[in-house]
Amino acid sequence: MPITPTSADAMETLRRRTSEKWGVYADDVLPMFVAEMDFPLAPAIRRALHEAIDLGDTGYVNPLDPGARKAFRDYAAAAWGWEPDIERMGITTDVSVVIVESLRRLIEPGEGVVITPPIYPPFYDLVPEAGGVVAEVPLHDDGSSYALDLEGIDRELAAGAKGVLLCSPHNPVGLVHDRATLEELSRIVARHKGFVISDEIHAPLTHHGVEFTPYLTVSEEARAHGIAAESASKAFNLAGLKTALFVSESDRMTDLIRSLPEEVTFRAGQFGLIATREGFAHSRDWLDGTIAAVQRNADLLQAELAARLPAVRLRRPSASYLAWLDMSALGWGDDPAVLAEQHARVALSSGPRFGRQGAGHARMNLACAPETITEAVRRLASVTG
Incomplete structure (x- = not known):
C-alpha cells in the first residue's frame, strides 16, 4: 500500500x-x-460526511448496519492477521464506555482492577465509575525501556484484584506489548480466573516496522476472558463523532455485550459510524x-x-x-x-x-x-x- x-x-x-x-x-x-x-x-471520510449532510442522514445509528464492524474486521485482517466475527461485536459511544460498561458486568462493587501507570488518566476514574477500586502495578522501567510488570500483576490478582485494564499500545509511553508478554499475561489472568479489557484505540497508529498484537489473538485463554475496545477515533481524528466497538471472541463475552441496554448502542453517533466505516475501509x-x-x-x-x-x-x-x-x-x-x-x-x-x-x-x-x-x-x- x-x-x-x-x-x-x-x-x-x-x-x-x-x-x-x-x-x-x-x-x-x-x-x-x-x-x-x-x-x-481523510478525503474518504470528508466526502462521506458531506454526503450524509446533503442527505440529511443525521438520525439514530442503525445497529443492524454491519458497515463499521465489517470495515474494522477487514482492516484488522489486513493489518494484524485477525478476523474478529462481526456478530460478536457491539457498538457504543467511545472506548471509555466500552470499559465502564464491561467492568460493571465483570466486577462487584469494591473489587480491584489492575492498571499499569504511567497510564491514560481516565483509567483512574473509569474503574471507580464502574464500582471498582484501582490496583496500581506500575510499568517496569529499566532506564531504557518500559514493560508490563507481570510478576506484580500476578501478585495483585492473587491478592484479590479481579482483572486487568490493559492499555495496548500503552499511552503515554508508546509501548507496544510483544506477543510473548501478552501470552504470559493471559496465562496469569486465566490462572486467577480473571479478565482483561484491552483498550486498543492507538493500535492502528502503530509505527512502521513495529508489530502490534491484538490481545484476543494471543491464546485460547485470552479469547475466553478478554474484551477488546476498538475505535477509529485516534487513528482518523474522530473523537468528537463518538463511536467505538466492543469486540469479543468467546460466548461468555459475547453474552456480556448482548446483555447491554440498547441505549448503550444508541448513544453512539451516526456520523461516527459513517466515519469509522470510511476510515478503516477507504483511508x-x-x-x-x-x-x-x-x-x-x-x-x-x-x-x-x-x-x-x-x-x-x-x-x-x-x-x-x-x-x-x-x-x-x-x-x-x-x-x-x-x-x-x-x-x-x-x-x-x-x-x-x-x-x-x-x-x-x-x-x-x-x-x-x-x-x-x-x-x-x-x-x-x-x-x-
Missing part, C-alpha cells in the same frame, strides 16, 4: 477550530496536549501517510531536543503520536507542564495526571506541522536560557 504524504492544516485554519485542543487556550499558546490531530480529515493510505509524518516529527523532536534542550529525555514511542518527555533534569518541579504553559506558552499534558510515575514528565502531541515542534522546543529552551 503506497504511503501518501500528510501535511498539517495551516495555523490560521487550525485557530478556527472550536474543539478542546484549539478552544481552551489563548492564541499565543501552542496547544500540544490533548490527543487531537492537526491534519485534515488506509491516508493512515500510512499520517504514521510516516508522525515518525518524521519524532525524528525532528529528538534532533531539536539534542540541539536545544539536551537535559530533556525522549524515549521514542513505537505507536501513536504522543511523546513522553522526561523533563525532571530541568528543575521545573513535579509538573513541568505548568511552567511550560506559563512561561513558554506551550501547552503540554501534565505528567502527574498519568500517575505518580509521571512526576517530572509531560506529554507532547506530535500530530502537527514540523514547524510547530521546532517552535515549541525553541520556546521551551528560551525558559532555560
Whole structure:
C-alpha cells in the first residue's frame, strides 16, 4: 500500500477550530496536549460526511448496519492477521464506555482492577465509575525501556484484584506489548480466573516496522476472558463523532455485550459510524501517510531536543503520536507542564495526571506541522536560557 504524504492544516485554519485542543487556550499558546490531530480529515471520510449532510442522514445509528464492524474486521485482517466475527461485536459511544460498561458486568462493587501507570488518566476514574477500586502495578522501567510488570500483576490478582485494564499500545509511553508478554499475561489472568479489557484505540497508529498484537489473538485463554475496545477515533481524528466497538471472541463475552441496554448502542453517533466505516475501509493510505509524518516529527523532536534542550529525555514511542518527555533534569518541579504553559506558552499534558510515575514528565502531541515542534522546543529552551 503506497504511503501518501500528510501535511498539517495551516495555523490560521487550525485557530478556527472550536474543539478542546484549539478552544481552551489563548492564541499565543501552542496547544500540544490533548490527543487531537492537526491534519485534515481523510478525503474518504470528508466526502462521506458531506454526503450524509446533503442527505440529511443525521438520525439514530442503525445497529443492524454491519458497515463499521465489517470495515474494522477487514482492516484488522489486513493489518494484524485477525478476523474478529462481526456478530460478536457491539457498538457504543467511545472506548471509555466500552470499559465502564464491561467492568460493571465483570466486577462487584469494591473489587480491584489492575492498571499499569504511567497510564491514560481516565483509567483512574473509569474503574471507580464502574464500582471498582484501582490496583496500581506500575510499568517496569529499566532506564531504557518500559514493560508490563507481570510478576506484580500476578501478585495483585492473587491478592484479590479481579482483572486487568490493559492499555495496548500503552499511552503515554508508546509501548507496544510483544506477543510473548501478552501470552504470559493471559496465562496469569486465566490462572486467577480473571479478565482483561484491552483498550486498543492507538493500535492502528502503530509505527512502521513495529508489530502490534491484538490481545484476543494471543491464546485460547485470552479469547475466553478478554474484551477488546476498538475505535477509529485516534487513528482518523474522530473523537468528537463518538463511536467505538466492543469486540469479543468467546460466548461468555459475547453474552456480556448482548446483555447491554440498547441505549448503550444508541448513544453512539451516526456520523461516527459513517466515519469509522470510511476510515478503516477507504483511508488506509491516508493512515500510512499520517504514521510516516508522525515518525518524521519524532525524528525532528529528538534532533531539536539534542540541539536545544539536551537535559530533556525522549524515549521514542513505537505507536501513536504522543511523546513522553522526561523533563525532571530541568528543575521545573513535579509538573513541568505548568511552567511550560506559563512561561513558554506551550501547552503540554501534565505528567502527574498519568500517575505518580509521571512526576517530572509531560506529554507532547506530535500530530502537527514540523514547524510547530521546532517552535515549541525553541520556546521551551528560551525558559532555560
